[in-house]
Every structure is written in C-alpha cells, then in structure tokens.
Amino acid sequence: MMHVWLSGIEGLLQLKELTFLALGMIIGLIFGAIPGIGGSTALALLMPLTYGLEPFTALALSGGVMGAVPMGGSITAILLNAPGTAPNAATCLDGYPLAQQGKAGLAIGAAASANSLGGIIGTISVLAVLPIAKELVLLFGPPEFFLLAILGLVVVATTSRGKMLRGLVTGGFGLMVAFIGYNDVVGDVRFTYGIEYLWDGVHLVPALIGLFAVAEMMNLMVKGGPVAKDAGTVKVTRMMSGVIETFRHPGTVLRGSIVGTVVGAIPGVGGVVASFLSYSLTVQASKDQESFGKGNIKGVIAPEAAINAKDGSALIPTLAFGIPGSAEMAVFLGILVLHGLQPGPLMLVQNQTEIYGLVWALTASCILASCIGLVLVRPLAMITLIESEVLAPVVICIALIGSYAIDGQIGNVVVSAVFGVLGCLMLRFDYPRLTVVVALVLGGMAERNFHQSMIMGDGSWLIFATRWVSGILLASIIILLGSPVLRALIRRIRKQTVVAAGAP
C-alpha cells in the first residue's frame, strides 16, 4: 500500500503538476471567495481547458481548485456573513460575530489552521478507509438516508440556541420549498403555479446567497455603520493567535474532521450537512452553549475542520461507485470521464497512482490556501471597517450577479432577492436561518428515499425501525427531540436536590 501512496506523491512532485496545482489553488481561492461561484462553477469552467492536459495534471489542477475553495469561502463568511460556498454558511454563525467584535483576524487565522488540520486528518482517514470504502457506503440504504436527512434537520433545530420550536418551523418551511418543482419519484411537477423557472425547484445557491449575503447587507443598511460594530476597537490580531486557538481545541478539530470524513463519504449528503452537524455537535458538547452564535472560536474551528475533511472522503463514493456526493463532485466526475478515467470499483484497482495523487493534491492545496489566507488576514480584515452605505450596495450587486452567473438564469436573481427579504424578516423576528438551508439541501433526498423505503417495506413504516443502522438513527432523533424537556427536568431535579440538601 505504501508504494502506491508514494507513487502518488512522486507523480505530484513534478514541476508541471505543481504549477497546475498552484494555479488551481489560486483559482479555487478566488472562486471560493465570491458568493455563489463555488468549486463546481470553477471546475465547470476549467473542464474544457483540461482537455489537452495529461490525466494526472488535470487531476492536480482539479485537486488544487477543490482544496482551496473552502478557504476562500470562509474569508467572506467571516468578514461579510456571505458564505462563498454553501458549507461555509456554518462558519458565519460565530465567524461573523467575531468580525463584528473586531476579531476578524483571529477568526480567519483559526479558520485557516482548522482548514489545514481538517484536510490532513481527512486525508489520513481516507487513506485508511479507501480499502474498506465499499462496505462503509453500503451500510446506508434508503431508510437510513431518509432518517439521516430528518436527523440532520432535528440536530440543527435543537442546537438553534434555545429556539428549537422556531428552528423546526423554519425547517418545515425549508422542506415545503424543497418540494417545489419536478418530482422525480412520481414524475409530476408541483407547486410551480405556472412559473417555468420553478420546474427545476428553488435553486440552493441563489437561495443561500439571498438568505445570508443579501439579508445581512440589508440588515447592515438598516443598522448603518460598518460590519465591525465599533470601528475604534477593531484589532487585526496577530496571524498566529487564531492558529494557536485552533491548537488549543484539538477535540473540536478532531470531532469536526471525523464528522466531515464520515458525512463526506455518504453520497448526496454533502458539505453543508457536514459543517452544520460538526457545529451542532460542538455546541452540544460544550459547557458554555450560550456563547455560541455570539463569537465562540470553536464555532469557527468545528465547521472549517469538517469542510476540508469531507473533501477527501467525498472522493470515495465518486471514485468507487461513480456516485457524486455534491455538485462539485458531479463536475469532477465529468473531468474524470473526459480524461478516460471510468469511475467505479475497477478504478480503485487500476488507477491507484492517480487517485492517491489526487488525494495528496487536495491536501497540499488546502494547506497552501490556508497559508495564503493567513498572509492576507490583515488587509482582508479591513473590509469590516467599510461603511455599510458603501459596502452593502457593492456586495448586493456582486451577490445578485453571482447568483445569475451560476447557470445564466435571471430567475436566480429573483430567488436571491426574495430569500434576501425573507432572511431579513427572519433576522427581524428572530427565526433561525440554518434549518431552512439544511431542509433545502436534504428535502429532495428525504422524499426520494422515503418513497424508496416505502417500496422496500411494502408500504410499512416499520422499515425505519427494523434495520439496525436506521434504528440507531431513529432513536437519536427521538432523544434529540426530547432533549430540551429532558434537560429542563434534570435541571429542576438538581435544583430541588440542592434545596433539599441545604434545608435544615
């Protein structure tokens, strides 16, 4: 096994491969930082350009792009609350409050180092798991995928900082929106009300741009002033302080990386679930849950570690089964096919050098991109000092055109604007936005797998409880839904015990 790993490194350490890796990294960093233009767009644009390249060089270029996109996305997520890519939305939760407190440098430093560590841990996990990948992926069938989607929603709702009910309401709303459009189970079109654009459903990225970038800028316009609440207190902390913070929380990095690796390996679940699940588990595990959402550095480290860790493991279903786990992986699948590499179990045997070269390229790219991110901390943090009257129109402008650029549909602009107003109202009336995002991502998957499960179980709902993996998932959902009541009961019993113990 070791010689295959080394042949992958050897293949990558050629001048041509390194040059294309660096080029891909720079492109990934830039594209990741523009809200709406994620890795899938960058790869799609590069796809025709790779045609003349050797397969290994094309993979180095692609690995460079995919490894750097998350770092680019986290920069705008922290500074502007505008996630460059969908998974970076989880970074906004604590990264943006830190930027508002004048600690943007700290947050970006932590994000960059968590990115690198997550990437490295993800790579180690993939190297260990790749040989047994088939068994791992096959543990999940339709009932498990359905329950995983529900669990994802419930986890995010229960960790919505003491707003479980409102989190579930917005999650339900997200699911309702996710059912709009063509239903590939039955083959009909639903809830489009004659609007042709909606036949493809409400596109995720324009909705995300609206909910986060546009809504936050509108909010900033209403409030006035710069992103950092008190311009006088903005300190661009030393580049290393964020890095040190990451190393102070090894448990958070490890948890995020493991979550990213596991979730990334499950097809169709993707980075959004990985980052939000990692964030939620970190909140659950923390003793000071109230500080999350207000600028807790662990809220930046956890999702960032998960995002880069999942990139490596997302290759498992893509390469082993030809099942892309995300839009980015779907485009990458196209690049593989374009270069005569046929994804499937045979690829794991016949193209090991290319596969391991790609894994190393991803790792190298995320580390290098993080280093560049660290160098750029100081100038980038100054963005938070720009007055909202200047910043908001420019960001709204780029965000809406970025939304249009995804697939050249002007309907995307309308979706972003509508979700922008919606996000603004949700901020105003204190409804969490995260569950909407998770529901939009998981809605289609949940419905598809629900129908498949029903067919498998001959219409019986028992199918969700009689398989051991689905049984565990179902039990987790029930425990989580009951957790606020359980926690309050435990608190009350403790209080009564203390009072009783203190009584004469």
Next chain:
Amino acid sequence: MKRLFGAPVTGYLPALVLALLTAGYLATAYGYSPDSRIMPVLVAWSMLVLLALDLASRTCTRLGQALTHWLNPAAARDEDGPRYPASQQVAAVLWLAGFATALLLIGVLYAVPLYIFASLLLRGRRSPLFSLVAAGGVTLIVWLLFALVLRLQLYPGLLFGGG
C-alpha cells in the same frame, strides 16, 4: 401598540402569515396524486401544528410561558432587542427590489452603475464624483470578472432583448 393575550400583535404576524401560506400549500398539495402529495402533506400538517405551538408560545399566558420555557427558552420577544424605524426597513427592501427590477428590465451593464451611483449618492450621501467613480469601478469589475474571465453573457434586460 395593540396587544393580544398580553403580547404585541406584531409578534404574532410571522406565524400567522406562515400559517396562511401553509394552508394554501396544503390545499394545493391535495390536488396532486396520493403518491406525489404524501410528503408535502405530512410536512404541511406538521407545520400547522408547530405554528400553532409557536403562536401559543408568543402569548403572555401560562401556556405561552410554559411553551417558551420548554421549547424556545432563548427566543427573543418582539419588544426585545434594538428597534429600527420601519421606514428604514422598508427602504432597504425597496432598494433591493428596485435593483432586482432594474436587472430584469435594463440588464446588468445598465443596472449596476445606475444602482451603485444612486445608492451612494442618495442613500450614502457621498459626493457625485465619488459615486460616479465607484459606479464605474464596480461595473468594470463585474464586466472583467463575469464577462471576460467567466465568458458569461451578461443579461441584457427584457427591454433590450433578454428572454
């Protein structure tokens, strides 16, 4: 401000509007085949139950306080937190709606400079020269990035042949 069950009326609005939307959604869902509607119906009914709980939790009754204590302990009430004039909130929505409409009607290359210039001049109270330069700069960046680098055909607007 008018109050209902001890709480401001505006606090009930989001849940009420969502309940109305959900009811409409549910009515539409029942028009589809049983296989097609099963999940939307399931979600919509669950939503109505959750919204009923949300509405109840917003009242200042014993039930409302109990629900908030169990399910929404950290949720801010409508009167909590900083309040901004309604006119500013409406203005932010109108500026966004105006820009989106301009993009639809006159396309990217006219809407972008117009929006940036007007926004900086009228809302940001910047000088006409600064607004003009900023509008030109942003338009140039948009053109370079999207048209030149990404080779994207910038939307020309419905009035200029956009579909």
